[in-house]
Amino acid sequence: xxxxxQIILVGALLGLFALFYQGxxxxxxxxxxxxxxxxxxxxxxPQVGSSDSLSLDQFKGKVVLLNFWAxxxxxxxxxxxxxxxxxxxxxxxxxxxxLGVNYQDKEPDAxxxxxxxxxxxxxxxxxxxxxxxxxxxxxVPETFLIDQQGVIRCKTIGPIVGAVYDNYVQRVLPxxxxxxxxxxxx
Amino acid sequence: xxxELGHFSVIIALVLSVLGVFAPLVALxxxxxxxLRVSRQALTLIFVLLAAGIASLEYAYLTRDFSVAYVAxxxxxxxxxxxxxxxxxxxxxxxxLLWVFILSAFSTVAVWLHWRTQPAIMPYLIxxxxxxxxxxxxxxxxxxxxxxxxxxxxxxxxxxxxxxxDPAMTMHPPMLYMGYVGFSIPFAFAMAALxxxxxxxxxxxxxxxxTIFAWLCLTIGIMMGGYWAYYELGWGGYWGWDPVENxxxxxxxxxxxxxxxxxxxxxxxxxxxxNLFLVIVTFSLSLIGxxxxxSGVLTSVHTFATDPERGLYILIFLGAVLGxxxxxxxxxxxxLKSRIELDSVxxxxxxxxxxxxxxxxxxxTVFLGTLYPLMIETWKGAKVTVGPPYYNAVFMPIALGxxxxxxxxxxxxxxxxxxxxxxxxxxxxxxxxxxxTLAAFALGFRSPFSLAGAFVVGFAGSTILADIGxxxxxxxxxxxxxxxxxxxxxFRNNQRRYAGTVTHVGVLVTVVGIIASxxxxxxxxxxVRVGDEFVLGDYRVKLAxxxxxxxxxxxxxxxxxxxxxxxxxxxxxxxQKRVYxxxxxxTTESAIYAINMGHVFLTMPEVSPEGSATARxxxxxxxxxxxxxGGIMGLGILLNMFRPRRRDE
Numbered sequence: 001x002x003x004x005x006q007i008i009l010v011g012a013l014l015g016l017f018a019l020f021y022q023g024x025x026x027x028x029x030x031x032x033x034x035x036x037x038x039x040x041x042x043x044x045x046p047q048v049g050s051s052d053s054l055s056l057d058q059f060k061g062k063v064v065l066l067n068f069w070a071x072x073x074x075x076x077x078x079x080x081x082x083x084x085x086x087x088x089x090x091x092x093x094x095x096x097x098x099l100g101v102n103y104q105d106k107e108p109d110a111x112x113x114x115x116x117x118x119x120x121x122x123x124x125x126x127x128x129x130x131x132x133x134x135x136x137x138x139x140v141p142e143t144f145l146i147d148q149q150g151v152i153r154c155k156t157i158g159p160i161v162g163a164v165y166d167n168y169v170q171r172v173l174p175x176x177x178x179x180x181x182x183x184x185x186x
Numbered sequence: 187x188x189x190e191l192g193h194f195s196v197i198i199a200l201v202l203s204v205l206g207v208f209a210p211l212v213a214l215x216x217x218x219x220x221x222l223r224v225s226r227q228a229l230t231l232i233f234v235l236l237a238a239g240i241a242s243l244e245y246a247y248l249t250r251d252f253s254v255a256y257v258a259x260x261x262x263x264x265x266x267x268x269x270x271x272x273x274x275x276x277x278x279x280x281x282x283l284l285w286v287f288i289l290s291a292f293s294t295v296a297v298w299l300h301w302r303t304q305p306a307i308m309p310y311l312i313x314x315x316x317x318x319x320x321x322x323x324x325x326x327x328x329x330x331x332x333x334x335x336x337x338x339x340x341x342x343x344x345x346x347x348x349x350x351x352d353p354a355m356t357m358h359p360p361m362l363y364m365g366y367v368g369f370s371i372p373f374a375f376a377m378a379a380l381x382x383x384x385x386x387x388x389x390x391x392x393x394x395x396x397t398i399f400a401w402l403c404l405t406i407g408i409m410m411g412g413y414w415a416y417y418e419l420g421w422g423g424y425w426g427w428d429p430v431e432n433x434x435x436x437x438x439x440x441x442x443x444x445x446x447x448x449x450x451x452x453x454x455x456x457x458x459x460x461n462l463f464l465v466i467v468t469f470s471l472s473l474i475g476x477x478x479x480x481s482g483v484l485t486s487v488h489t490f491a492t493d494p495e496r497g498l499y500i501l502i503f504l505g506a507v508l509g510x511x512x513x514x515x516x517x518x519x520x521x522l523k524s525r526i527e528l529d530s531v532x533x534x535x536x537x538x539x540x541x542x543x544x545x546x547x548x549x550x551t552v553f554l555g556t557l558y559p560l561m562i563e564t565w566k567g568a569k570v571t572v573g574p575p576y577y578n579a580v581f582m583p584i585a586l587g588x589x590x591x592x593x594x595x596x597x598x599x600x601x602x603x604x605x606x607x608x609x610x611x612x613x614x615x616x617x618x619x620x621x622x623t624l625a626a627f628a629l630g631f632r633s634p635f636s637l638a639g640a641f642v643v644g645f646a647g648s649t650i651l652a653d654i655g656x657x658x659x660x661x662x663x664x665x666x667x668x669x670x671x672x673x674x675x676x677f678r679n680n681q682r683r684y685a686g687t688v689t690h691v692g693v694l695v696t697v698v699g700i701i702a703s704x705x706x707x708x709x710x711x712x713x714v715r716v717g718d719e720f721v722l723g724d725y726r727v728k729l730a731x732x733x734x735x736x737x738x739x740x741x742x743x744x745x746x747x748x749x750x751x752x753x754x755x756x757x758x759x760x761x762q763k764r765v766y767x768x769x770x771x772x773t774t775e776s777a778i779y780a781i782n783m784g785h786v787f788l789t790m791p792e793v794s795p796e797g798s799a800t801a802r803x804x805x806x807x808x809x810x811x812x813x814x815x816g817g818i819m820g821l822g823i824l825l826n827m828f829r830p831r832r833r834d835e
Contacts, residue, residue, distance in 0.1 A: 006516045013512060017505055019557065020477070022564040024497040072574045074421045077711045078791050078800060104573050117711065129570075139571040161792050161800070 036155060040064070040146045041134035045124040048102050048110050054124050056099075063176045064146040065098045068132060070105045071113035073140045079159035080117045086160075087120045090173055095148065099124065103132050103140050147176055189254055192242025193333035195235040196283070199290075200323040202228045202235070206316025210309035225312045226297055232319065233290040240287055243274055243332055253339035256280060256332040262345035262768045264739035272356035273346045278496075279332035281359055285476070286322040288360070288367045289315065296371050296396070304392060310378030318370060321503040329496045345739065345768035354414040361407035362434055366472035368400025369441060373469035373511075376462050380514045385521065390448045390461065395827055397465075401445055402823040404438050409816040420774030420789045422709075422804040424812060427577045432556045433475035436549045441468045443545035446595075450538045454600065456528075459519050460542070466511045470504075471549070477504055478556070530602035537595040541588065548584045552577070582635050586642050589697060592690055593646030596683070597653055614652060619645035631705055639701045647694055650687055681829035689822030692815045699811025703784070708805040715798045722803040725786060726750040730758075732797060740766045742775070745790040745799055749779060756781075761790040761801075783810045 044055035056064070067083060069076040083098070090096045100123035102110045107125065114123065126132050135144060138157070145154035154172060156164055206228045213221035243257070247270050252258040260280065261273045275281040293315035301308060326332070349355070372393040379389040411431065412424035425431060444464040450457045477500045528535055555572045562570050597611045622644030623637055631637050654673060661679075662672030677684045708723040719728040728748045735744045742764040749756045759777035766773070779786040784807040792800035 006519075009512060009516065013508060017501065019561060019564060020501050020504075021498075023560045024501065070573065070575075074423070077709075077802070080711065081713050081800065104575050106575070133570070140573075 035136055035144075035152050038152060039150050040066075040144070040152050041131075043124075043131045043134065045101075045126060045131060048100075048107065048114065048123040048125050054099070054122060059097050059099070060150065061148055062095050062097050063148060063173070064144075065096075065173075066101060066135075066144040066146060067098065068101045068103045068126075068135070068137050068140050068142045070103050070140045071109040072105070075159040076141045077117065079141055079161055079165075082160050082165045084118060084120055086165075086168065086173070089169065090177070091120065093177055095177055096173070097121075101126050101131055103137065104129060145172065145176060148179060188242045189246050189251065189333055189335075192239040192245075193331070195242070196239040196323065196333070197327055199232045199235040199239070200320065200327050202232050203316045203320040203323055206232065207313050207320060210313040210316075214309045222309055222312075225309075225316070226301070229290070229297055229312055229316065230294050232316075233287075233294040236283070236287040236290050239333075240274065240283060243280065243283070244271060247271065247273060250343070251339075252341070252343050253335050253337070254332075255334045255336045258336065258340050258343045260343070260346050262343040262739060264767065265343070265346055265351075266738050268353075269346055269351050269356065272350075275359045276346045276350050277332075279326070279330045281363075282322060282326050282330055283332055284360065285363050285367065286319055286326065288363050289319055289322070289370060292364075292367055292371060293319070293374075296374075300392060304388075306382060306384060307375060307378045307389070307392075310381050311374045314374040314377045315370065318507065321507070325496065325499055325503070329499055342768070345766060348740070348764070348766040348769065348771050348773045349418060351766075352414060352418045354410045355418065358407055358410040358414055361403050361410060363407075365400050365402075365404025365407050365434075365441075366437065366475065368396060368403055369437065369465070369469045369472055371396040372400070372444075372465050376465045377511060377514065380462065380518045383518075383521070385458065385518075387451055387455065390451050394448065397441070397445055397448070398823050398826055401438075401441050402820060402827075404434065404441065405816065405819055405823075408434050408438060409813055413813060416809075417776045417778060417787075418773075420776050420791065422776070422787045422789070422802075422806065427552075427555070427572075427574050429556050430475075430479050432552050433471075433478045436552055436556075437468050437471040437475060439545050439549040439552070440464060440471055443542045443549075444468055446538055446545075447542050450535060454535060456535060457538075457542075459515070462515055462519075464542070466515060470508050470511065473504055473507060477501065532598070532603045532608070534595060534598050534600045534603075537591055537598055541591050541595060544584050544588045544591065548581060548588070551580045551584070555580075578635075586635070586638050589639075589642040589646055589693075592693065593642065593649040596686065596690075597649050611649065611652070615645050615648040618648040633705075636701055636705050639697065643694055643697055643701070646690070650690060650694075654687070682826060685822050685826035685829060687822070688825060689819045692818030692820070692822055694815070695811050695818055696813075696815025699808050699813075699815060702808035703806040703812065706805075706807045709803070711800065711802045713798060713800055720801070720803070722786070723805045724751060725756075725805070727759075727788070727801070727803055729799065729801065732793060732799060735762065737764070739768065740764045743790070743793045743799075745793075745801070747777070747788055747801070749786060759786070759788045761788050763790055763793050780810065783808050783814075785809050 040056065042056045044053050044057070046052065047054050065086065083100075087098050091098070098121040100119075100121065102123055103126045105125075110123070110125070124131075135142075141159055143154075143156040143160060144152055147153050153176060158164075160168060206225050209221045209225035209228065213219065213225065243254075245251075246254045246257045247261055250257075250261070250263050250270075256277060256279050257273075260277045261270050265273065273280075275284045293312070296315075297308065297312060300311070304311075372389075375389040375393045379385050408431075411434065415426065415431075416422065416424040444461065447457050447461055447464060451461050477497075528539070530536070555576050558572050559570050593615065594612070599607045619641045623641045626637060626640035631640060654676075657676040658669050658673035660672070661667075661675040662669050665672070665675060667675070710720060710722050712720045714720060714729045716729055716731055719726055721727075726749075728750065730746045730748050732743055732745050735742050742762040744760050744762045747759040747761070749759055757779050759779060761777040762775040764773045764775055765771070774789050774791050776787055776789045778788075784805065787804040787806060789802045790799050791802060
C-alpha cells in the first residue's frame with residue numbers, strides 16, 4: 001500500500017466521522033417551514049414538452065398552487081386525481097392557478113406520465129433542481145400555496161389525499177380566494 | 187423477577203467480555219495456555235448468558251408484562267402470539283440484544299470449530315470478537331437497555347409497529363444480522379492475520395465457508411426485505427433506494443467483491459492486501475449500517491430512535507473498531523507486497539480485478555447517494571433527497587458491466603488469454619447476445635438500459651450454457667455415458683465451480699425478472715365507486731363492494747374487486763385499508779394474484795366515507811423471477827458450502 005493510498009484512507013475515514021458527528025445533532029425528521037409567511041421565491045423555467053418559458057411573475061395577484069412532482073414518485077400518482085379535481089373545482093376562478101413543477105425527472109418520462117394520468121394545468125421543468133432548492137423541497141410530492149400578495153401560506157408534505165384534500169377544498173382554498181389568508185388554517 | 191435475572195445475566199456477560207479481551211492477550215504474553223482456555227470458557231458463557239437474557243425478555247412478552255418499558259413499547263395485549271415473539275427485535279433495544287446474541291453464538295461456534303486446527307489464531311479471534319461484543323453490551327447495559335421497568339406500568343402496550351406485523355418482516359432482521367455478524371468471523375481472522383503476521387492464504391481458506399454463509403444470510407435478508415416492501419408497503423416496488431435498504435446493500439456489494447477476490451489469492455497468491463482491505467470494509471459497512479439505522483442520523487422508514495447520546499456512543503465505538511482495523515492494515519500492509527504481478531490485461535486475474543473495482547464503485551455510489559443529503563444538511567443547512575433517478579443513472583451501467591464480466595470471468599484463461607481461447611469461448615455467445623438484443627427490441631424493449639440488459643443476459647447466459655454443454659460432452663465421451671450423466675460427473679468432479687455457476691444463473695434469473703417487470707409493467711390509478719370497472723392491461727377489474735372487516739388488533743375497510751380476463755372471472759382480490767387499534771396508524775394491505783410467474787397487484791390506498799375508493803392496480807410480469815433467482819442463488823451457495831472437503835482445506 002503506497003503512501004498516497006494510506007493518506008486517502010485516513011482522510012476518508014476522518015471526513016466520514018466528522019460528517020457523522022455533525023449529523024448526530026440534527027433531527028432528520030424536522031423539516032423547516034421557515035418559508036411560510038415569506039415571499040415565494042420567483043423563478044422562470046421551461047415548460048414540460050416545450051421550450052417556452054413560464055415565470056411565477058406571470059401569476060402575480062393570483063392564488064397559486066405549486067405542486068412538485070416526478071414521474072418516479074408513487075405518492076404523486078395517488079394524489080394526481082385529486083389535483084385534477086382541484087383544478088376542475090377552482091380552475092374557473094380567474095384568481096386561481098395551478099402549476100406543476102417537475103422535479104429530478106427526464107422530460108420523456110414526465111410527458112409519458114402526464115399522457116397516462118392526464119393533466120389540466122401547466123407544468124414547468126425544474127432542470128437542475130434549483131426551484132426545489134429555493135423552496136426547500138425535501139421530497140416529492142410537496143405542495144405550496146401562495147396567496148394573492150405572493151406570500152407562501154401553506155406547505156403540504158406528501159400527497160393531497162384524505163383529510164388534507166378535504167381541508168383544501170372546504171377551508172384553505174376558499175379562504176385564500178376570498179382574500180383572507182389569516183383564516184387559512186393549514 | 188425473571189426479567190431482572192435476564193438483565194443481570196447481560197451485565198455479567200459484559201464483565202466477561204472484558205475478560206474475553208484481556209485473557210487472550212495475557213495468554214499471548216505469558217505463553218500460558220490456561221488463560222486461553224479461560225477466555226474460551228468466558229466466550230461460551232457469554233453465549234449462555236445472552237440466551238438467558240433473551241429468554242427472560244421473551245418471558246415478559248409472553249406474560250404480557252407491560253411493566254417492562256421495552257415490552258410495553260413494542261407489543262400489546264391483542265398482538266397475535268407469533269408477532270409477540272418476534273416483537274423482541276421490533277425496536278432499537280431488543281434488536282441490539284439480538285445482534286450481540288448472534289455475534290456470541292457465531293464466535294462460540296467459530297472457537298470450538300477452529301480450536302484444534304488454528305491454535306495460533308485463537309487468541310486474536312477471541313479478543314477481537316469479545317471486543318466487538320463489549321462495545322455492543324456497553325450500549326445495551328448503559329444506554330439502550332431493554333430490561334428497564336416503568337412505574338406505574340401502563341395498562342396496555344403501545345403495540346408493535348403495524349408495518350412490522352408481517353411474516354417476512356419478522357425474519358428479515360435476524361437474517362440480515364446473521365449476515366452482518368457472519369462477516370465478523372472472516373474479519374476477526376483477518377485481524378488475527380494482521381496482528382500475528384501470519385499473512386499467508388490460511389485465513390482465507392479457513393474462513394471461506396463462513397464468508398459464503400454470511401453472504402447467503404445477507405442475500406436472503408435483503409430478498410425478504412424486498413418482498414416485504416413489495417406487498418406490505420403497498421407501492422408494488424421491491425427496492426426504493428431507501429437509506430436503510432442501502433445500508434444492507436453496501437456490505438452485500440463489498441462482501442460479494444471479497445467472495446470473488448479470495449479465489450485469486452487462493453489460486454494465484456495475489457491481492458493479499460486487497461483482500462484484507464475488502465473484509466475490513468465489509469464488516470465496517472455492516473457496523474456503519476447499524477449506526478445509520480440506529481442513530482437517527484438519516485431519515486428513512488426504518489429509523490427507530492433519534493437519540494444523539496446513543497448515536498454518539500455508537501460513533502465512538504465505530505471509530506474505535508474502524509480506527510484499529512484500518513490503522514493495523516496501514517501499518518502492516520508494507521510487509522505484504524504480492525510477488526506476482528498481472529501478466530496480461532486479458533486474463534482471468536484482471537477480470538477479477540475489474541469485478542472488484544466495479545463492486546467497490548457500485549458500493550461507493552450507493553454510499554454517496556445515501557450520505558449526500560446528510561452532507562448538504564450539515565454544510566449547507568438545506569434538506570434534499572436523492573431519488574431513484576440518481577441511483578438508476580449511476581448504478582445501472584455498473585451493474586451491466588458486472589453482468590458482462592460474469593459472462594467472461596469463469597471462462598477466460600488465467601495469466602494470459604490467447605486469441606484462440608477468446609474466440610473459442612466468446613464468439614458464439616456474442617452472436618447469441620446480439621440476437622437476444624434484436625429479439626428484445628422486437629418485443630418492445632426501447633430504453634438503452636433494458637436493451638443493454640438483454641444483451642448482457644444473453645451473453646452471460648450463453649457462456650454458461652456453452653460451458654456446461656462442452657464439459658458435459660467431455661465427460662460423456664470420456665466415460666461413455668449420456669450427456670445428463672456427463673453433466674452430473676462434471677458437477678461431482680468440481681462441485682465448487684458449478685455451485686458458483688448455479689449462483690450466477692440465479693443472478694441472471696433475478697435480472698430477467700427485474701428487467702421484464704420494469705419494461706412491461708402496466709399501472710393504473712383510478713377513482714372507483716362500487717359497481718365501477720376499469721381496464722388493467724389484459725384484465726378487467728370491477729369493484730363489487732366495500733365492507734368492514736376486523737382482525738385481532740385492527741379494523742379495516744376491505745374492497746372486493748373481481749378480476750376478469752375476457753368474460754372469465756379469475757379471482758376476487760381483497761385489498762384492505764387497515765387501522766391498527768392501539769396506534770391508530772393506517773396501513774395499506776395489498777392483494778396479489780399470481781399468474782404466469784407474474785403478479786396482478788392491487789391496493790386501495792384511499793376510501794372515502796361516501797363509498798368511493800382510490801385503487802391502484804399494477805401488472806408485474808415475471809416478477810416471481812426476482813425472488814426465484816434469489817432462491818437459485820441460495821441453492822448455489824448451499825451446494826458450495828456442503829461440497830466434499832478437499833485435503834488441503
